[in-house]
Amino acid sequence: MSMRRYLLHIGYxxxxxxGVQKQREEHEALFVSVGGLVEKGLKRLRPESIEQLYFSSRTDTGVHAVCNTAxxxxxxxxxxxCYEPSTVTNTLNRFFxxxxxxxxxxKTTLVPSTFHARYDAVSRKYLYRLAVTPEPASSARAVLEQFMPVAEIGKLYLVRPPFDAERLESVCRLLEGVHDFASFANVQSKGSIPRETLREIKSITVTPGQPLLDPTLDPLYSKLQFWDVTVHxxxxxxxxxxxxxxxxVGVAQRCLNLEDVQHLLDHPSQRNWNSKATVAPPDGLFLLDVEYPPHVFAEEGDDSGQSPQE
Known part of the structure; x- marks a missing residue:
């Protein structure tokens, strides 16, 4: 018996x-997570065994990925x-x-047996898409009904004015670098935050964004101002x-100021979250890319594994 390790580059x-993580309640007839569906697709190869999938990033329900890896x-x-990388790619895509x-x-890539999709990653880049409505609405539901283009449903966060983007430059610079981000950590299902909460943000940028469709195709686009938040x-x-x-968003809407953000960093604690800030929904979040150092692939070849014609 032979065993080989494969790296999958997956978008969804x-x-x-x-989400990504296979749910405990999933069974053979119901696969609703990315991990569960990938495992079921791999069974079509009829391997002797499939070891557990290890994803580089465990995205939540509603979060998208241009490219996640596992x-x-x-x-x-x-x-x-036993399996060419292109065979793995094509079999999975036919199943999906x-x-x-x-x-x-x-694509699917052969990697050494020592490679780990999560621990060998050197960086991850996320995009968050949001748009500002031209006027406040009476409720969150009214915002969706009045301003959300149909092509953007589930892929965009609508926020109400005011939205002063010029206030965000100093906040982005403040958050960059190594900090204890315990104040930014959400409690997980097991009821605790990680013991190690030091993280480094290499860069944060807030730039004008773009709609998914030509704005002339939907009149609702003319009422929105798009912004992209990229976090690396x-x-x-x-x-x-x-x-x-x-x-x-809280700073741009003048609910928070630079001193409030500094307080979150100076007093790192989950209990220190500012109640004036709203946790952004998953809809607008995209995992763009996961980067690996070249040397981790040195022992194996690379096969892009073209997808079948659709």
Missing amino acids: CGSMLR HVDLSCQGEGL KKINAEIRVH GKSFLYRQVRRTVGVL
Whole structure:
């Protein structure tokens, strides 16, 4: 029996998926997470065994990925290479297309047995898409009904004015670098935050954004001002990016100021979260890329594994 390790580069729309992590209640007839669906697709290869999938980033329900990564060990009878990387890619994509799952494998790469998708990653880049409405609405539901273009449903966070983007430059610079981000850490299901809450944010930028469709195709686009928040770092605490966006929105709306953000950093504690800041919803969050150092692939070849024609 031979076993090889594969690295999957996976994109997905998270609106109808229950995050990356396979749910305990999932069973053979119901796979609703990215991990559960990938495992079921891999079984179509009929391997002798499938070791547990290890994702680089455990995105939540509703969060999207342009490119997330995961490694998996596949074993089969005989020696040598049992599955070409392109076979893995094509088999999975045929399966996702058949079941109408909004998941695609961009490519599959052979990696050494010592490679780990999570721990070997040197950086992750996230994009958060938001748009400002032209006028306040009476409620959050009214915001969606009055201003949300249909193509943006589940992929955009609508915020109400005022929104002063010029106030965000100093906040972004303050959050960059190494800090104890315990104040930005959300309690996980097990009821605790990580013991180690020091993280480094390499960069945060807030720039004018773009709609997903030509704005002339939907009159609602003319009523929105789009902004992109890009956050780059090695790793992040649970919901840290969404809380960071929530703080930025709070500052732009003049609910928070620079001193409030400094207080979150100077007094790192989950109990120190500012009640004036709203945690941004998952809808606008996209994992853009996971970066690895070249040397971790040195022992194996690379096969892009083209997807079948659709």
